[in-house]
Amino acid sequence: MARSLGGTLARSQEIRTRARARRAFLRLDLWRAVVVLGLLCLGILFYVWQHIQVLRLGYALEGLRAQRATLLQENRTLTLEMARLTALSRVEAIARARLEMETPRPGQVIVLPEPAQPGAGPR
């Protein structure tokens, strides 16, 4: 009776030890699995994230292209308007009608000789 009790105790002890070891092993396996799964998920998330970034940047790029095209168009329109406003026919008409300016007559034009350069000596 004592031998069977001792043996049973030993066996129980052994079973408990094995169970502990198995639990420990299972815990280690579980952690490995979690880590591996976690890394996998991270990889998938990264792939999805960079794909979304590319899409987002694609939208942003197209938006900037459209903005640039609009600004260029505006620039050209303003250039055109400026060219129209500075057309010589318009300028002359305004100069004559509004500012009462005239083309200078020959006698009204005075020639100013350029001053001699310093140290150039008498001409």
Add this chain to the structure above:
Amino acid sequence: MLPVAPPAPRGRAIALFFLLLAFLALVVGRLFALQIRDHQRLSQKATQQYERRLSVTAKRGAITDRHGRELAVSLEAQSLYAHPSAVRDPRAAAAALAPILGQSRGEILRRLTADKPFVWLQRKLPARQAEVLAGLTIPGIGLVPETRRSYPRGELAAHLVGFVGLDDAGLEGVEYQYDALLGGGPRFVTGRVDALGRVLFRDEGPPTPAPAHLVLTVDEVIQYVAERELQRAVAKAQAQAGSILVLEPGTGEILALANFPTFDPNAFAQAPAGSRRNRALTDTYEPGSVFKVVLAAAALEEGLVRPEELFFGENGAIEVAGVKIRDHERHGWLTFSQVMAQSSNVGAIKVGQRLGRSTYYSYLNGFSFGARTGVDLPGEAPGLLRRPREWSAVSIGALSIGQEVSVTSVQLVATLAAVANGGRLYRPHVLKAVRGEGGALAREISPQLIRQVISPETARRLTAILVEAVERGTGKAAAVPGYTVAGKTGTAQKLDRETGLYSRTKVVASFAGFVPAEAPRLAILVVLDEPALDRWGGSSAGPAFREIAREVLGYLNVPPSPGRRVQVARRADAGAQGLN
């Protein structure tokens, strides 16, 4: 006995395991079907959904004058189109569009009910109209971007710049001549769109030559002055038409090219064809007395005449092979200089007879008469010059006074420019430089020397003769105060096609000259076709030359000719007068 744990329910675990395995097998199987078995078909379907052919309209290059002032630019413009089969209510659509487009409902309805998959309703709309139309939502009708060519200076340099058609292809002038360089027009690249049709990515496509911007030799200010004076001269003389050319003698650069009548290239289709014709290049005419410049150049170069040599004016008439040719005024003895100054036909014919056919012909060829100058504009006529073997007995006389030869204005002004720059004939040209994207200089056009026709010494002596023609001869009206002008008048009778004889009333009046004579900066030709009021070249064309030269010399800050009377102020005087 110690309690023993009951055995795990292995059956349920196994069942769960197989259930999961089956689910996994389903997933893997589906993945296999999608990614491997149906990969190609699904890829194509996806591509059809998100890939689009995008139109990228390259703007046509700008055209500017030599100082970068815009003469032609391109802007984006919306064009209205319709898919007739998709328009649900054509009548309502026509009623909505008619007041905006300014077209009749009937015309719009006709297009909306046409048996075509695609119709244009209006191309290249003004910005305001496009804005209003963008606010409408009519199924089957939409806007698409195109480019519209605009000429902000209106009629200025219209014949030189030209114009483009609806599809941005050059039709006239520089727009036509350099169409390939200016480029523009639709280009297609591949792009990807999302479910809402927004563009995500686009391929840049194969590299295509970027449109170039052209810098012309013309100066906006000089062009404006030339056009204004031409209009005044035509109005004053009541002429049918006219042309003015201004060249830089040392390079052949065309600073101005003006024709009357003219047109607005923004509405070229509404202008009559006659207005759009570049008369300075396309129209040929007998030049008359202005052609004596060529005769004089040849005779001086050959050493056959001296400026002071005397010629008898035969009291106003000379007979050549039985044909009597008269002077407009009777003359007695004239020096050769006076022959040119008074434009004596008798004196000129005597010099021509001395020169002889083949020698004279060689100089006519040398100055490129009877051949195109090669100016870089379309439509240039070569003129008409018969070979000596086709000349009659009277031809040497006729050719000496500018008849029996047909020239263009560009040939004449190039000849005067050659005399002005020491005998070198340059090819007239309008393109000065080509610029790339961002205005970077891609190519600069150098002057092209055709040939040295006469020696510098001959050119100098001829210049002195032409100065006398302005100061003491028929060209007095062209004299510019403060400057020495060299030039020659011309009054050429036109051939009456009905009678086959020279008309008594219809002439081509002209003045060709260069200024300042001692260091020429401008060679100017003024031509008036059939002036009704004042038929003489000196009095009808001369004043236009004078006004253009006076204003342009001031604009270019060219100092007066030495020894000419001008008002000169010292710096102190100028300050007292408030001129500083």
